[in-house]
Amino acid sequence: MQKKLPIGIASFEKIRSEPYYYVDKTPFVAKLVEEGTYYFLSRPRRFGKSLFVDTLKQAFLGRKELFQGLYLEKNWDWSVKYPVIHIDFGGRTLKGEEHLITYILEQLEKNQETLGVSCSEKTLYDICFEELILKSYEKYKQKVVVLIDEYDKPIFDCIEDRETVKRIRDILVKFYIILKPLDRYLKFVLLTGVLKFYMSSIFSGLNFLNDITLSREYSTICGFTQKELEEVFREELEDKDLELIRCWYNGYSWLGEPVYNPFDVLLYLEKRTFHPYWFETGTPSFLVKLLMEKRFYLPELEDLTATDDLIGSFDLDYIEPENLLFQVGYLTIKETIEEEGLILYKLSYPNKEVKISLNRVLFSYFTQLSSERPRLSLKMIEAVRERDFEKMKRVLESLYAGIPHDWFRKNELSRYEGYYASCFYAFLCGSGFEVIPEDITNKGQIDLTVLYRDRAYLFEFKVVEGEGGEGKALVQLKEKGYHKKYEGKSKEIYLIGIEFSSRERNIKDFSWEKVS
Structure with missing residues (x-):
């Protein structure tokens, strides 16, 4: 049977x-x-x-x-x-x-x-x-x-x-x-x-x-290890891409071997389609409100550092986003650092399911553009695939222009310098792109890198109060030589400088240049 x-x-x-x-x-x-x-x-x-x-x-x-x-x-x-x-x-x-x-x-x-x-x-x-x-x-x-x-x-x-x-x-x-x-x-x-x-x-x-x-x-008392997955479900996995399954559903770690979310794995094997099955069983509304209240810089979700007491216990009287994100499963431990008796944990998304799904929710809350997101995502994917930078610019202009004005009046988010970059980051992650925020190089730090096939797109953001539009963001990218990190790794490298006007609440300058 x-x-x-x-x-x-x-x-x-x-x-x-x-x-x-x-x-x-x-x-x-x-x-x-x-x-x-x-x-x-x-x-x-x-x-x-x-x-x-x-x-x-x-x-x-x-x-x-x-x-x-x-x-x-x-x-x-x-x-x-x-x-x-x-x-x-x-x-x-x-x-x-x-x-x-x-x-x-x-x-x-x-x-x-x-x-x-x-x-x-x-x-x-x-x-x-x-x-x-x-x-x-x-x-x-x-x-x-x-x-x-x-x-x-x-x-x-x-x-x-x-x-x-x-x-x-x-x-x-x-x-x-x-x-x-x-x-x-x-x-x-x-x-x-x-x-x-x-x-x-x-x-x-x-x-x-x-x-x-x-x-x-x-650490593996709950969830499936890679060995358990391949041995127990061998027949179900005969025609499956194991690396893609790992990318989507593995990655949860509690100081030991990473494990798969069993709920995701079982539903994937039944329905044969990659989908955020686990994520959709919960509603992170309280968490999203907390991130907005704390003015959390969303790109930091890729690489957070926390102490053992911060992720170890949940204090009802003093709720920290990092703690809640870890305990509910939206972040996991990627690395442990022990230095002179001090234990630090590097936290990040466990897998692709959580990264894409959480950022879609965050984007919708941060912009009130949930109905527009699929259309804008498709346009952005087309722009990146086709190397169409004018279309990319129009997508971003539509994104920021579509945010209701009363949203700013209620939240004063436009005064928060990381808001524009947070929206852009959540939008790209929710669209499925491989995004590296605050990309470290030997010459400094790139605001945001997007890797697509054999190409690297390096972004620099600046928020300007006055007229702006002088292309300073692109100039900084070029002067710093950040692109050298990807020479030999990517066939094509593009530098993109974006300047936001806090007064007009939209892009004031969008400049780009191919360096390789």
């Missing part, structure tokens, strides 16, 4: 009971249990966290028949079965404190039914949780396993409402803190989520958890 692709299935039992493809992550189950008791794992949405949690659940329940042929079959004590409390916050959007408390009580009641125990407390969720653990321990004469999936989703659901978020946080702190004094009754505890909150909030009471998010040993 031909195997099926387990798209969107988080049930380990279903995958193993039917002929689905399965990447064996059970060595991590054995490793976690052997090495500790309390864990926390953060990964972006739809990265296989829920399936891994369910795999743990079935192992602790002693379902040996589900693990035939897998690593755990011969590396687990199947003679012991444990009571498992499984709470999943990912199944419903929770808005407000009352809704959250009701949902927690529903989850606790569901676990009571599954475990065959009854708690006397029906309304106080924290006391009910404690009672459930103690009664399960008493009934089964075994320590209890607690698995909490998407622990942070109630906060994420209302993250734009700061006051509601704080009240939601307090409820969750009160709920999770129950675990700390019950050590003698607990066999294993795992919390998963997208965000790790700063120690002053939720994690102040969960500091006993071992955070394996940035552990090299567990």
Whole structure:
């Protein structure tokens, strides 16, 4: 019987009971249990966290028949079965404190039914949780396993409402803190989520958890490695371009081997078309608003430097774009630098899917030209392909002329010097071009480089207050000799100087020259 692709299935039992493809992550189950008791794992949405949690659940329940042929079959004590409390916050959007408390009580009641125990407390969720653990321990004469999936989703659901978020946080702190004094009754505890909150909030009471998010040993606990992809899906990949698949969907790194987003891979193999499947499952509106509020220079997304404390925890009272971008999966670790005890991380887009899709969204928010973007992108692609610089100029003039005037009045973005370059950068990335912002040479820094086939286009930007239009941007490009970096690498090299008038909010001068 031909195997099926387990798209969107988080049930380990279903995958193993039917002929689905399965990447064996059970060595991590054995490793976690052997090495500790309390864990926390953060990964972006739809990265296989829920399936891994369910795999743990079935192992602790002693379902040996589900693990035939897998690593755990011969590396687990199947003679012991444990009571498992499984709470999943990912199944419903929770808005407000009352809704959250009701949902927690529903989850606790569901676990009571599954475990065959009854708690006397029906309304106080924290006391009910404690009672459930103690009664399960008493009934089964075994320590209890607690698995909490998407622990942070109630906060994420209302993250734009700061006051509601704080009240939601307090409820969750009160709920999770129950675990700390019950050590003698607990066999294993795992919390998963997208965000790790700063120690002053939720994690102040969960500091006993071992955070394996940035552990090299567990870096591939979710997602597919290159080897896993090629071995498990060999038949599906026979006629596929592996390098192009890698470019589109691989690249996520948590200090170890880079991995593929499994959601993307499975949908690509089913539909046979490259598409931003994962990106479209989320709406980054809060993130985009934050980037605009901080006047973030978008080309910096290609190469950010962050400290371990910045990417390690999420502070609700002081949200930094770099932190949020990393934890939700729009940026990943590309390089680690250790210098005299200081650890720095180089962050960038994980892959082509995220780079193109995020910049399309950013361009639409920064310009209010979402409906015009496809047409302008096609015109720009034609202009670059045809070496038609007049058409390129007209595209850019149309781009900036199309931004509504009331957009500037509301946001004062035209006074932000990086705004014009940010719009242009997001536009080019969203159009699929290979873009290198702040391109370093031995003579200085090119504002932006576009590589297309065997050609290199080097851009210099200047924002002018007065009349401008003197071609100074192009002159600077020529004088600096930036083009020498691409001599011998590109058959054709073009220098393009662009001057923006902040008063007229459009291009004042567009000059170009071929140097090779």
